[in-house]
Amino acid sequence: MTGTNWAGNLTYHATALHQPCSIEELSALVTAAPSVRALGSRHSFNAIADTTGVQVSVAGLPPVVEVNSSAREVAVSAGLRYGELVEQLDVAGWALHNLASLPHISVAGAIATGTHGSGDHNGSLASSVAGLELVTADGTVRAVRRGDPDFDGMVVSLGLLGVVTTVTLDIVPTFQIRQDLYEGVAWEAIEADLDAITGSAYSVSLFTDWGDDGAGQAWVKSRADAVPSEAFFGAAPATRQLHPLPDELADVTTAQLGAAGPWWDRLPHFRLGFTPSNGEELQTEYLVPRQHAVEALRAVRTLAPLVQPHLFISELRTIAADTLWLSPSHSVDCVAIHFTWRMHVAEIAAVLPVLDAALAPYSARPHWGKVFDTSPEQLAAAYPRIAEFRAMADRLDPNRKFANAQTDRWLTR
Structure with missing residues (x-):
């Protein structure tokens, strides 16, 4: 076995982890191995990177x-x-x-x-x-x-x-970005003005625990030459640096309170100099088409008593459409509904089917790197190009060298 993922909820079954130093070495390794999976920074929460064969990391290739x-x-x-x-x-x-x-x-x-x-x-x-x-x-x-x-x-x-x-x-x-935070965006405002809220800046994130008060925090990231107004849909400007979790210290978060800085030090929520340790958390995320966003949020709110005992925080964001076949935002602008869970593995496994069923009517697509319980039939319905992708994978990898049990389930014929 080659270790665990970042969260520690999975132990990989690979027989070895290789880190080739050249393309030639990598090619020889791939050619010889009957089963291979690429391993990145281990930030996936499901078994997408697992294999009963060998794992390979390209982190050792010459940096370019x-x-x-x-x-x-x-x-x-x-x-x-x-x-x-x-x-x-x-x-x-x-x-x-x-x-x-x-x-x-x-x-x-x-x-x-x-x-x-x-x-x-x-x-x-x-x-x-x-x-x-x-x-x-x-x-x-x-x-x-x-x-x-x-x-x-x-x-x-x-x-x-x-x-x-x-x-x-x-x-x-x-470019430069400034980051302004606001506290207390009511559900009434979110449901009435979601498009205006998310369109008010370069990037907007809403953090909620699904309680009746709505989103406790709004993180509004604006181009430095676009100064946001002091009023934000009934929310009050934050007067101190905040962490998405109200009880956590904010020293690991990127600079807030309107201080402009380089794009790379404002667009992420967490500082580059902060190295995350193995996290005692799980994550789930669904992307739903914007036209279904308010109804999807209402559906999750009805599950609050089920969700809250296992939740650290949820984040709501938006993503523009693209043309990539297996992208969760393929062909449609989306609202992402993200859940950062406590490490309640068995309890989360029981919550996921209920959550998935609640969001299925809204054409929800799960993030491929998180934990979810979407059936192969639902995935096939959600991704109109999935059959073409399977055909391409069969053509490029006829012996299914790069497949594993997780991807086999998702892409069941």
């Missing part, structure tokens, strides 16, 4: 950060964590359009699972992918670019098409 200013792209080694990329990019005068709440996750792992940041006009992290290089099942290196026939199916791939070695990302000129 190559900016192409004329193309507005950067090529990066897939094993880099976003935190290892952002400052180099900023120094060169460039930025990524968005970041996740933690900058400590690997580029390839975040992309493969459809991980996202927030903002009405901001697509997932995968939406900025302009190109990929990967080692396929027979050990050959394949390069694909946006516009190629298979491209939209190959980005959010669940690790089923090969081991990604290099990712080319779209970049934008560097």
Whole structure:
């Protein structure tokens, strides 16, 4: 066995973990192994990275950060964590359009699972992918670019098409962000003005415990040249630095109270210098089409007595539509409903089917890296290109070298 995931709720069954130092070494390893799964920063909460064969990490490949200013792209080694990329990019005068709440996750792992940041006009992290290089099942290196026939199916791939070695990302000129927090956004305001709330800034996150008072905190991230108003839908401006969990110290969170700073030090919720320890938590997230968002929130609110005993906090965010086949925001703008759970493994396992059933009528798609109980039939209905993805995986990996029990269940024929 090769250890556990970040949360510690899973022990991997792999017989070995390899960290090749060259593409040639990686190709030889993939060619020889009957079963392989790529392992990123271990921030997935389900068995997506597990295998009874060998795991491989590309973190040992030579680090690459190559900016192409004329193309507005950067090529990066897939094993880099976003935190290892952002400052180099900023120094060169460039930025990524968005970041996740933690900058400590690997580029390839975040992309493969459809991980996202927030903002009405901001697509997932995968939406900025302009190109990929990967080692396929027979050990050959394949390069694909946006516009190629298979491209939209190959980005959010669940690790089923090969081991990604290099990712080319779209970049934008560097920019400054200010972060203003507000306390007390009532459910009445959220239901009446959700579009206005989420559209009020570059990125907006609402934190709630599903109690009757609504969202205890709103994190409003604005371009530095767009100053938010003091009034925020009936909420009061925060007068001190806050953590999403009211009882936790805020020294690990990115700077608030309207202090402008570089994009990479404001878009995440947590500071780059803060290294998360193995977390005593689980996570679940569903993305629902914006037109169903208010009804979906009402459905979860009815489950508050079931959810609250096991919940640290929930976060509500928005993500723009993309064209990627297995992206949870494929073809539709979404509202994400995120749950950070206490480490109540058995109890959460009992809650998930109820939560999934409550959100199913609203075309909810689960985040591939979190814990969920969505049936293969529901997944097939939620993802209109899933059959095409299965066909592509069968073509690129006919012996299903990169599959595992988890992906087999999700993509049941």
